[in-house]
Amino acid sequence: MGLHPGVHATRGPSLFLLPDETAHPYIGCMAARPLIDGFGRRISCVRLSVTDRCDFRCAYCMPLDMTFLPKAEVLTLEELDAVASAFIARGVSRIRLTGGEPLVRKGFLELVQALKRHIGPSRDEGGLDELTLTTNGSRLARFAEPLFAAGVRRVNVSLDTLDAGRFRQITRTGDLAPVLEGIAAAKAAGLSVKLNMVALKGLNEDEIPAMVTWAGAEGFDLTFIETMPLGLIEEDRTNRYLPLTAVRRTLESRMTLVDSPERTGGPARYVRVAETGQKLGFITPLTHNFCESCNRVRVTATGTLFMCLGQEDRVELRDLLRDGGPAALDEALDRAMQLKPKGHDFVIERPGAAPAVSRHMSMTGG
Ligand code: SAM
Numbered sequence: 001m002g003l004h005p006g007v008h009a010t011r012g013p014s015l016f017l018l019p020d021e022t023a024h025p026y027i028g029c030m031a032a033r034p035l036i037d038g039f040g041r042r043i044s045c046v047r048l049s050v051t052d053r054c055d056f057r058c059a060y061c062m063p064l065d066m067t068f069l070p071k072a073e074v075l076t077l078e079e080l081d082a083v084a085s086a087f088i089a090r091g092v093s094r095i096r097l098t099g100g101e102p103l104v105r106k107g108f109l110e111l112v113q114a115l116k117r118h119i120g121p122s123r124d125e126g127g128l129d130e131l132t133l134t135t136n137g138s139r140l141a142r143f144a145e146p147l148f149a150a151g152v153r154r155v156n157v158s159l160d161t162l163d164a165g166r167f168r169q170i171t172r173t174g175d176l177a178p179v180l181e182g183i184a185a186a187k188a189a190g191l192s193v194k195l196n197m198v199a200l201k202g203l204n205e206d207e208i209p210a211m212v213t214w215a216g217a218e219g220f221d222l223t224f225i226e227t228m229p230l231g232l233i234e235e236d237r238t239n240r241y242l243p244l245t246a247v248r249r250t251l252e253s254r255m256t257l258v259d260s261p262e263r264t265g266g267p268a269r270y271v272r273v274a275e276t277g278q279k280l281g282f283i284t285p286l287t288h289n290f291c292e293s294c295n296r297v298r299v300t301a302t303g304t305l306f307m308c309l310g311q312e313d314r315v316e317l318r319d320l321l322r323d324g325g326p327a328a329l330d331e332a333l334d335r336a337m338q339l340k341p342k343g344h345d346f347v348i349e350r351p352g353a354a355p356a357v358s359r360h361m362s363m364t365g366g
Contacts, residue, residue, distance in 0.1 A: 033091070035087075035090045035091060035333055037307075038338050038340065039340070041293070041295060042091075043295055043297055043340075044091065044094060045093075045094040045265055045266070045295050046084070046092050046096070046296070046297055046298070046299060047096045047297075047298040047365045048080065048084055048095055048298075049097075049099050049298070049299060049363065049364065049365035050100070050102050050105040050301055051074060051099045051101070051105040052068055052074070052300070053068045053100045053101065053104055054099060054136070055101055055174070056101070056171040056172070056174040057173050058160075058170055058171050059171075059234070060170075060200060060227050061360060061361050062360045063232065064172055064234065066362075068100075069301070073302050074302060075302065075303050075321070077110060077114075079318070081111060082329070083299055083317060083321065085118070086333065087333070090330070092128075093129040094128065094130045094132070094265060095115070095128060096134060097111070099134075099301070099362065100362050101136050101138070101139075103138070104139070108143075112152060115128075115131055115151075116131070130154065132152060134155075134156040134196070134365065134366050135155060135156070135157055136158050136174065137179035137180075138174060138175075138182065140157065140182025140185060140186055141178065141184075142185075144182065145189045148190050148191055153192060155192075155193055156194045157182070157193055157196070158196045158197075158366075159179065159183070159196070159197060159211075160200065160204050161176075161211075166203065166204065166207075170200070170203060170204070183220075187219070193218075193220045194220065195215055195221065196223050196225055197211055197223070197224050198224075198226075198227055201240050201242040205250070209250065209251060212255075212273070212278070215278070216276055222278075222279075222280055222281065224281065225283045226244055226286045227241055228285050228286070228309070228310070228346055229355040229356040230355055230356065230357055230359065230360055230361045231355055231359055231360030231362075231363075232355060243284075244283075244284045248282065251280075255274070255276075257273060257280070258271060258272045258274050260272050265295060267294070269281070269283075269284070269290070289343055289344060289346070297336065298365060300363050300364055301363075303316065305332070305333075307339055307341065308343070308344055309361075310344025310345065311344055311357070314339075315332050344356070
């Protein structure tokens with residue numbers, strides 16, 4: 001496997017521990033060396049991509065003929081575990097597994113089951129407050145119960161429409177019915193469901209009030225997202241860009257939205273619907289960037305650590321995992337902190353302009 005002995009945390013059983021592995025050198029001093037970037041922001045959240053592959057080809061995300069990485073370039077489950085453990089050892093308390101579509105990754109459940117050993121102790125003692133995933137829901141029906149058993153308590157499901165025809169139009173290869181079954185299975189298994197809906201001009205904008213009503217009736221949190229200029233697709237994203245200021249105006253013509261100070265550690269800003277108490281989130285990378293409070297970094301399935309979704313600053317972890325050792329990996333995290341930029345500078349205003357960054361969202365995950 002090529003991992004340096006001792007690269008794994010050893011609290012509780014791990015599927016991936018080899019007989020010769022020794023204790024993680026940082027256990028016991030986790031909170032002592034938190035990851036703090038050059039702007040004083042503490043990094044507590046990691047989005048870890050387990051694959052770049054996806055069974056959908058959402059038109060705003062990637063081209064229909066998307067080329068995926070050769071499997072040999074992708075981190076093994078053991079390496080993914082080692083990366084997660086290295087971050088947890090430095091005080092990261094939330095890990096979101098993402099992709100691509102995480103549930104298409106072979107062995108995904110074993111990875112979650114192994115990471116379960118980190119869940120539980122309060123943040124100051126180290127360990128995870130939350131292990132979660134972002135999924136398109138297509139395979140959730142079969143995974144919901146085992147995910148709950150493995151310690152997952154919340155799933156983020158991407159759902160841009162409740163109309164089967166539109167669903168196919170947006171995802172190009174996906175069907176709505178299994179996704180709705182997956183969401184229902186998640187609820188039945190005891191998982192909290194958070195829906196993410198990308199607001200798309202002329203595609204799903206007329207459905208936004210109906211989505212609010214449905215999510216409210218089902219007891220799901222709902223967050224809207226602005227489409228971001230990440231990676232080339234067939235069409236010009238300018239055509240589909242719908243600022244969330246417009247979404248908010250539409251909703252305000254039907255219900256009373258009250259700004260809420262609630263934060264969940266992510267980029268969303270929340271409102272409550274006065275009439276029902278329902279919570280709605282707004283992620284506005286274009287109309288209002290939220291970088292000053294950014295607490296996140298992202299690792300691709302090949303082990304590239306990106307410090308910002310909208311910038312190119314990166315540190316390669318894969319070779320360190322394979323040939324370095326825990327100290328080299330740890331030193332790389334410190335180096336990364338110095339490289340984290342102040343913020344992204346997304347704009348979608350010039351029709352035909354190139355994306356802000358060339359990589360697709362499916363590489364760095366959401
Ligand atoms: N397959 C999983 C899913 O569907 O949630 C995880 C990966 S997907 C790339 C994560 C999220 O990114 C989804 O909610 C998707 O809608 C969103 N997304 C993809 N490309 C985007 C873009 N260019 N702008 C905004 N959101 C995007």
